[in-house]
Amino acid sequence: MCQNISTICASDYAIRILSWTDFIHARLENRNNQLWVQPARLESALLSMAQKEALIIIPEDLEEIAAGKIIDIQLLPSESLIPGHFHIFNQL
Numbered sequence: 001m002c003q004n005i006s007t008i009c010a011s012d013y014a015i016r017i018l019s020w021t022d023f024i025h026a027r028l029e030n031r032n033n034q035l036w037v038q039p040a041r042l043e044s045a046l047l048s049m050a051q052k053e054a055l056i057i058i059p060e061d062l063e064e065i066a067a068g069k070i071i072d073i074q075l076l077p078s079e080s081l082i083p084g085h086f087h088i089f090n091q092l
Contacts, residue, residue, distance in 0.1 A: 003075045004057070010038040013056075013065040020060050025052035026073065037073050039065070052076060 010029055015022070025040040037054055056065070057072040065071055 002077070004072060005035075005075060006070050006072050007035045007037050009056070009065050009067055009069050009071050010036045011067045013039040015058055015062055015064060022058040022060075023055040023074070024058060026054045026056045028053045028075075037071070 008031075010031075013024070026037045027040060029036040029038055037056060039056060040052060054076055055074040057074060058065075
């Protein structure tokens with residue numbers, strides 16, 4: 001089951017402006033027991049899909065995500081993500 005949460009973006013990410021909600025493949029990072037999300041920047045779409053642990057939710061008309069910004073993500077099922085190992089932000 002997928003879960004939507006808010007967490008911290010690890011790096012800047014430029015977005016092509018769309019008129020609908022989009023999703024970006026992402027990896028999770030543990031930084032001082034806080035969950036951070038790193039947008040995938042792989043040249044292979046297949047490798048990106050295989051390694052994703054979350055999807056960054058991109059609202060329509062957003063141009064950029066700045067590093068350090070709290071953003072919404074969708075956690076994907078993963079054996080490596082054990083509840084209680086990260087401080088997860090409440091939905092804003």
